[in-house]
Amino acid sequence: MGVFTRATASRSRTRTITLGSLAILGASALVLTGCSSPGGGDGDSDQPAGDLTLKIGTQLPQTGNLAFLGPPEEAGVGLAAKEINDADLGIEIDVVYGDSGDTDNKAYATEVPRLLQEGVSAIIGAAASGVTKLFIDQVTGEGVIQFSPANTSADFTTWDDNGLFWRTAPSDVLQGEVLGNLIAEDGNETLGILYLNDSYGTGLAEFTTEAFENAGGEVVEQQSYNTGDTSFDAQVSALKAANPDAIALIAFEETKTIVPALAGFPSDKLYFVDGNLADYSADFPAGTLTGAKGTLPGLDTESLGDFTDRLQEFWQGEGNEELKDYSYAAESYDAVVLLALAAMAAGSTDGEDIAAELQEVSGGSGEGTKCSSFTECAELLNEGETIDYDGNSGPVTFDENGDPTEATIGVFQYLEDNTYERISE
CATH class of the missing domain: 3.40.50.2300 (Response regulator)
Known part of the structure; x- marks a missing residue:
């Protein structure tokens, strides 16, 4: 697949956001302060997860007007799956890739039914909020998690999704x-x-x-x-x-x-x-x-550390052109890791069981030991501990609506x- 390139970041000016009330700190930082509400799973991870196989589908744009976001997002998903499988800590990820397209070419119309027939527990995507709205009810209605790395529409905060829509992108x-x-x-x-x-x-x-x-x-x-x-x-x-x-x-x-x-x-x-x-x-x-x-x-990119190096090595190792754009790659990676950790915490690959643990493994319950990689977090889970995953996209920390409570713009x-x-x- 072709890559629509971008220049990579070289100097930093960021706006770090925490959800809640608005205030401006100085000329460069917009900060919203608040706290998350407890919710999600019961946190019962007293036993190791055992051997689980989690099948995940993707609905990311291989075609359409956001196709330039497809390569970094798919790279993030693929790298996460590889590193989780290489860790061999009780769960294996099986990824089935699909094309979301856009609201014009409607690739999702045939791809979503195909993924559901494959028996996926979660679908990563779509990138465009307008596309997600066209199949979110179909996915969540089947008890399958829809987890977007890039949906930013505020409408999803209050969507009637049975607790099955989550995102690592901020509103x-x-x-x-x-x-x-x-x-x-x-x-x-x-x-x-x-x-x-x-x-x-x-x-x-x-x-x-x-x-x-x-x-x-x-x-x-x-x-x-x-x-x-x-x-x-x-x-x-x-x-x-x-x-x-x-x-x-x-x-x-x-x-x-x-x-x-x-x-x-x-x-x-x-x-x-x-x-x-x-x-x-x-x-x-x-x-x-x-x-x-x-x-x-x-x-x-400086804050991402060696993540971009690992991403490039994986992506080019799969026969693709060099990534020049990392947009939503970290968010895609973290979506897969969080799904895997929640499955381990639940001891289940059922979509609803996984969803019940997502807030807690992200630290949204206000408890848990901080950990910043799948391996570190999975080892803690296998020792019976509660975890708080901080990923490549940031702390994440889900609220009860499945929204991240912190973001950097x-x-x-x-x-x-x-x-x-x-x-x-």
Whole structure:
């Protein structure tokens, strides 16, 4: 599968988020403080898990408008499965890969039934919130866990999912807060927004607007588009007519068509999000995006330590091209590890049994011994201890809704060659 490349992070400017009440600490950190509520499993792991085989499916984008996220996410899943199996500590992971596609090509429509027929206990995916909404009820209705590494729609916090939807990606409430405040901190007083008309786009536009206006700015124009649209002239004309200081593009691959239509608008007044923060060096002339900024959940590569090295070795060892993009790879890896640890804690590969233990193994019950790798955590479980897994994507620490209670949002800036780097203050 082809890889849509991005520049890797080289310097750090992050926003560390803990869910709860909002406050800004200094000019660079947006912090939400609060606490998680107990819930999930009964924590009864007095006996070793025994030999378990956990079958996991993936619904990650091999095709469609988020296909550039597929390689790092699938690499994260595959590496986790390999390292869990190599550890030989009482559980083996069997991965069945599938394509989620998008809301236009609808690859999920045939792939989800295939995975359910395979007897998977959990499905990793989808990447797009709008795609997940189209099959979440089908999956959870079968007693199967749906675990997304990248879904950020706030709607999932209160979704009627029988406790079976979990995610390692933070809600768009968080990214919207960071993006809106970033645009205001850069001295912009008015803002125009062009957004994808789905749960991801509308939610992120809403939370960005709220944050920007709370910071004293004014959103002077909002325009939407639908998946599959190929012309954005009307939306761009409306945005330009409003004469905003800055424009936020909450979009996916359509960005390749939108940016040329915005010719003449200052590139350093454009703001991107995780859905379109990509390497456009092969798509636009040099200098097209110089100074544009964007946000993306996740730790910087320095904080990831040797994870990216292990990821590259695994992925290329499977015959794939070098990864240039690590977006949601750590979140995908942690999803598999958490599922494995919860299965061990439950002594079961039944989806509902695993779900009952996920909050506790993440530390969401407020108890447990800290551990930062599958091997370390699994050994503790086999000794009868309660664990608190802190992963490559961060502490995770699920609340009772299956949402992570902490997240780091990186801020990035485009260079002359239309690649981007993580920036510092």
